[in-house]
Amino acid sequence: MENSGSPTITDDMPRQNILALTLPAFALAAAASAVESGLPLAAPVPGGVAIVCVGRTSDPAPRVAFDAQRVLVMRAGDFWEAVVGLPLGTQLGVQELTVLEGEQSARMIPFDVGEHEYETQRITLANRRMANPSAPTCAASSASRRVSSARLGPGAMTRRKASASPCRRRGASPARSA
Numbered sequence: 001m002e003n004s005g006s007p008t009i010t011d012d013m014p015r016q017n018i019l020a021l022t023l024p025a026f027a028l029a030a031a032a033s034a035v036e037s038g039l040p041l042a043a044p045v046p047g048g049v050a051i052v053c054v055g056r057t058s059d060p061a062p063r064v065a066f067d068a069q070r071v072l073v074m075r076a077g078d079f080w081e082a083v084v085g086l087p088l089g090t091q092l093g094v095q096e097l098t099v100l101e102g103e104q105s106a107r108m109i110p111f112d113v114g115e116h117e118y119e120t121q122r123i124t125l126a127n128r129r130m131a132n133p134s135a136p137t138c139a140a141s142s143a144s145r146r147v148s149s150a151r152l153g154p155g156a157m158t159r160r161k162a163s164a165s166p167c168r169r170r171g172a173s174p175a176r177s178a
Helices: 015-037 135-152
Strands: 049-056 063-066 072-076 079-085 093-100 107-113
Touching: 049 093, 049 107, 063 079, 079 093
Parallel strands: none
Antiparallel strands: 049 079, 063 093, 072 079, 093 107
């Protein structure tokens, strides 16, 4: 077949460029589909979310667990999908979901957890005692907290997270030394 003189995509662009233009469109369509269904974007990595198809829809929804913890199951068209939050400490490689449907015995569904390199931030403190206070500093902080709580009344200090104090974060008590 003879070229009519007008350029076509395949005449002027290598096949890789066509893929480079169309793949982002497919990715955007998949992202839009996930947003429409109310599901988060799948990122089966430690600290991410795995979305795993656990079977065709039936009533009621199957009970699904990961690492002995129940996970969210949502209907997606004609299928049930498990939305699995993956802790940062999740081992890489094949993991398994336990699926219970009615009175049937449990079945296992494998899924892969991939590697992900998270961006890290570091801080250098001139005074290391800001992060690791000494035992006397912890004791003084605890005593000050007790006095403030007594002055303000019961429950006044409960709005503050217990982990806000470096002494409590470490699990140190005023009687123990760091």
